[in-house]
Amino acid sequence: MGTPQTGLITNEAFREIFQSMSEGIIMVDTRGKIVVANPVAEQLFGYATDELTGLAMEELLPARYRSGHVNFRSAFNSNPFPRRMGAGRDLTALRRDGSEFPVEISLSFTKVKSELLVMAFISDISMRKKTEDALKRSEEQLIVYAVELEKKVEMRTEALNNSILKLEEEVIERKKAEEEVRKSLEKERELNELKTKFVSIASHEFRTPLSTVLSSASLIDQYNTRGESDKINKHVQRIKSSVNQLTGILNDFLSLGKLEEGKVDVVNETIHPREFLDEIKEEMNGVLKEGQQIVLDCTMEASEIVCDARILRNILFNLITNASKYSDVNKSIYITCRDQKRSVLFEVQDEGIGIPEEDQKHMFERFFRASNSGNVQGTGLGLNIVKRYIDLLQGTISFSSEYNKGTLFKVTIPTSTNPLPK
Template sequence: MFKINNNTVLYQNQDIFNTLFEAFPESVIIFDEKQKIVAANSSAEKIFGYEKGKLKDQFLNILIPLRYQTTHKNHFNYFMTKPNNRINTRGLYLFGLKKNNEEFPVEIGINPFTIYEKKYVMALIIDMTIRRESEIKINSINVVLEKKVKTGTVELQKTIKKLKKANLDYKKELERRIEVENKIKDALKKERELNELKSKFLSLVSHEFKTPLSGILTSAILLEKYQLNNQQEKRKKHLKTITEKIQYLNNILNDFISLERIDSSKENYKFTVFNLSKVINEVVYNSNMLLKSGQRINILQNTSDYVLRQDEKILELALNNIIYNAIRYSPENTEIDLEISKNTNNLIFKITDKGIGIPENDQKFIFNRYFRAENVLNIQGTGIGLNIIKTHLENLGGTIGFKSIENKGSEFFVELPINKES
């Protein structure tokens, strides 16, 4: 198959060489330095579409597409000047030309060799058609996959965004439900407290009204028995009892009315200009009817020196309540002092008694509605007076506070703006 000129045989055993040459799985073409094909195995003939033996003595250009022939010639000349180089076209896109002029992709390995001082080149050629088609399909699939991945990524991002929004909406809904649930719990708690307060209130009213009314009824019945002149002291005693009980009931009713106005937000304060002495005289007059034997109220300043613009009735209510408590919780033969002072914008009232005082553990609850200290539970009272006046005073820009020592007495402080704007 492959003989050197001058009848020099490449191998001593031509048959063995031809067998090995044909056994190559790759297509093999051998050509000389003039690019004349001197040998081609059947694999080469098959991929280029030539019959057996038809490639021999043909020039290599018949296997190269016309557009590559100039470039091939330059590369070949350069290659032949450096015969020790080997060329491997793996990864390059080269093309061969079949007998029917059909181009197809190939991969070529070129190896030069010399026999008897004559140069030859052996080209190993692999048909890349199937591989290139596979690459094209793979690339096409990759493009499709990339698009699907991009589309999937976009959809995933949208889904994540929707999930985040849904999660946020769920969180907001959960918070809203918790808030509603807490409001319902608060409403139920307030309703329970209100029911407890109502029960306590009804019990309180029943007790607080029943006792004075019984005293009034008893005194009224006894008055009919004391008709003689020498019984006038007993008559006066029962008349005083009736007066005190009526005054006490009147104070309770005033507290309840004021409490209802506060709770229903119906309280409209009325601001007028008045002299303080008017309020003090009214408070002392009402208080004198409740004084125990030997008790006395001391006014330590000239009250006519002070003129206010305030709600006159609320100030009277506050002073009445504190002084009534001082009378009720102080023993006989004690004094109650009312001291008045002034700072830049406010009047300050200090009411001091020498009564039973407030236990230290109860002092923090003293302004709570219906609360009564443990040392006065057997004394008549509603436990709403201080709560009412504290609310009113704060609404008028004022404050109330106290200092107290059990069994020694109490000092209550009321501070109220002199001029209150409407």
């Protein structure tokens, strides 16, 4: 390797190692001149054998690094110790043809005849850099892909959530529709039941009074021919009574029909309870049984209430009519009204047949009639209608009864009511 090299390397074993190393090795003196380079170093930089000897080390560096390297070399010479060069930085070397390539350099030193020589171990890391760059690009692509994938996931999640929300809304709408259909079917079933009950009750309840009317009308014609006025009057009263029964039945069905269709509106007006009950008493006297009388007791501090007079009249008419129907002749019916907190309490009490205990839980059901009602005319709708009317007035109804001793109904109505929303 020339005279300098021959003088420096005298140990044959060391020489063999130097020549066969897989790394490039360059030895530089303190002035920065290359004193020896192994074949691998020559190949790395594109020089022929011994062409590197005598060159300045800076000639193997790109021009942009040379001035900085001179300072670095001086610092190393003043404090030499083994180290990696350019830790944390990318190092680039310059080939003879002017091309650059990435390198990794480790520095060490030795002394030959008291002269400091710096040893640079140089590795071409082009393949590793390509791999690292490829990995970096792959990582960047993966990051980009991950971001895009995350966006797609977010978009699909949002679309899925929207689909779920839409599906939930459709399910809710479907349930509403099913509920409406169910209610319609239930309503239709109830109407069919109402019609069936009506036909059954009409055929039974209408037959007796109509037969009475027909029979009495025929007898009146005979008695009129014979001039028997007392018997004519008797049958006229029977006809009136039968007509009242038919009217009551028809009124029940008409009231129920309006309630079922929601056609009953609350129209409030000012009512004076004492005067109102006096009017009802006078009207009811014409339908009471022989010897029956209404005993009225109305002591109220409030002189007036705001309520629907028509609905309240229907409630009390129905309760008083029932009290009369299910009581014997010469029995009294007691009506009272009392002030309560923001309401008025109406009570209707009779001395009639009472309601069997086992029947009491069904009294407000449609078409229900107590087991002891016997031949007393009725549709089984009266108390159901009363309960619905009271609900419209935002009131309450309750009763107590003792078999064969009588019944007491209590109706509480607010002193001022607002119509319920439809």
